[in-house]
Amino acid sequence: MITLLAAFALAFCPTDDDKASKQAEIYAEAVDKLNAAHARNPKGTEAELAAKLPAKAAKALDKLIALEDSPGLLEGLVYVAEKALELDRIEDFNRAKERLARSEFREYDLGAAITRPRFQLRGRGVDEDYLEHFSEVFQAVLEGYDEVFGFEEFSKVPGKKLRVRIHLEEKIERPPHFAPQFEYHSEIDFPIVNADELVSPTSDGKFLFYGLCHELGHVIAMWGDRANEEDKHVWAHYTGVVVCEYVAEKHKKSRFMKGIRDERWRSYEAFEKEFEDVPPNTTSREGISALFRALHEEVGPKAIGDAINYLDEKDVRRRINKVRYYTFRELEDGLLETLKKKKRKKLVKNLFAGGT
Numbered sequence: 001m002i003t004l005l006a007a008f009a010l011a012f013c014p015t016d017d018d019k020a021s022k023q024a025e026i027y028a029e030a031v032d033k034l035n036a037a038h039a040r041n042p043k044g045t046e047a048e049l050a051a052k053l054p055a056k057a058a059k060a061l062d063k064l065i066a067l068e069d070s071p072g073l074l075e076g077l078v079y080v081a082e083k084a085l086e087l088d089r090i091e092d093f094n095r096a097k098e099r100l101a102r103s104e105f106r107e108y109d110l111g112a113a114i115t116r117p118r119f120q121l122r123g124r125g126v127d128e129d130y131l132e133h134f135s136e137v138f139q140a141v142l143e144g145y146d147e148v149f150g151f152e153e154f155s156k157v158p159g160k161k162l163r164v165r166i167h168l169e170e171k172i173e174r175p176p177h178f179a180p181q182f183e184y185h186s187e188i189d190f191p192i193v194n195a196d197e198l199v200s201p202t203s204d205g206k207f208l209f210y211g212l213c214h215e216l217g218h219v220i221a222m223w224g225d226r227a228n229e230e231d232k233h234v235w236a237h238y239t240g241v242v243v244c245e246y247v248a249e250k251h252k253k254s255r256f257m258k259g260i261r262d263e264r265w266r267s268y269e270a271f272e273k274e275f276e277d278v279p280p281n282t283t284s285r286e287g288i289s290a291l292f293r294a295l296h297e298e299v300g301p302k303a304i305g306d307a308i309n310y311l312d313e314k315d316v317r318r319r320i321n322k323v324r325y326y327t328f329r330e331l332e333d334g335l336l337e338t339l340k341k342k343k344r345k346k347l348v349k350n351l352f353a354g355g356t
């Protein structure tokens with residue numbers, strides 16, 4: 001047996017390809033393990049989680065980078081770069097990128113990535129300067145949500161940063177959308193056509209900035225269940241126009257808002273007028289729009305935020321693939337639990353009673 005094993009070991013002389021995939025695998029497994037443990041019991045921030053990467057995994061990255069060029073090295077570096085972003089280890093991403101740049105595979109473009117306390121931006125077809133610019137816009141949108149609604153949870157896994165994947169396209173086939181499939185974080189897919197700055201609407205009429213505000217509404221709350229979108233996209237439209245208008249007004253003199261004019265067409269004012277004479281209910285698109293309009297006017301967006309935060313703290317509503325799903329019944333309960341004044345509670349009851 002010993003002779004057989006020895007013979008095998010001799011015959012098995014690992015090539016550089018094997019070595020690269022082995023090191024990449026060690027790194028990737030460590031990232032997956034940390035993310036899975038955090039998802040089971042979310043405590044602390046992603047920065048704290050990223051700092052827990054074991055020395056063995058960090059060493060595996062060193063070894064990978066020290067290897068000679070080979071197709072396996074290219075594969076390993078690309079794999080590790082993606083994995084590094086899953087744990088927001090931008091420095092590791094940049095090391096892999098830098099190694100690629102001085103290899104025979106320097107044509108391979110990993111794109112750019114930057115990180116901020118609340119989010120990570122990944123760009124394909126754009127450079128870090130663009131991401132810096134976009135980060136100002138996105139930060140303003142998040143603060144807009146904070147100041148208007150005050151939601152406490154954004155990411156489906158508490159502590160994990162939001163992700164926006166920005167990609168330069170010749171033509172936008174699919175507008176910005178929430179991509180709920182990632183296991184350990186919430187991500188927005190964001191196509192652009194101008195790599196200099198965020199221009200919205202685009203020349204062919206795509207409201208990218210409003211789209212960002214709208215998709216964040218989906219990230220925060222989905223309604224109904226897998227088969228039935230209870231809110232018929234009205235929720236994200238409502239929070240989207242409110243935040244779009246708010247940010248545009250607050251930052252109208254800011255350099256980063258120069259290319260953005262969405263608020264002219266996507267404003268709460270327009271939304272309000274459209275549903276002025278519609279009676280609220282919880283079943284039709286128009287009725288639900290009127291319901292959000294009435295809540296916005298009568299109890300205010302902060303009260304809606306409080307109700308959602310109350311439901312999140314209890315954390316008993318539905319989750320699909322960790323994404324939080326709510327029902328109008330739960331929203332009503334949340335409002336009744338958090339509103340102080342009797343008169344307002346009665347009003348909420350009346351508004352929701354319009355539905356069946």
Ligand SMILES: [Zn+2]
Nearest residue numbers: 214218233236
């Ligand atoms: Zn939508």
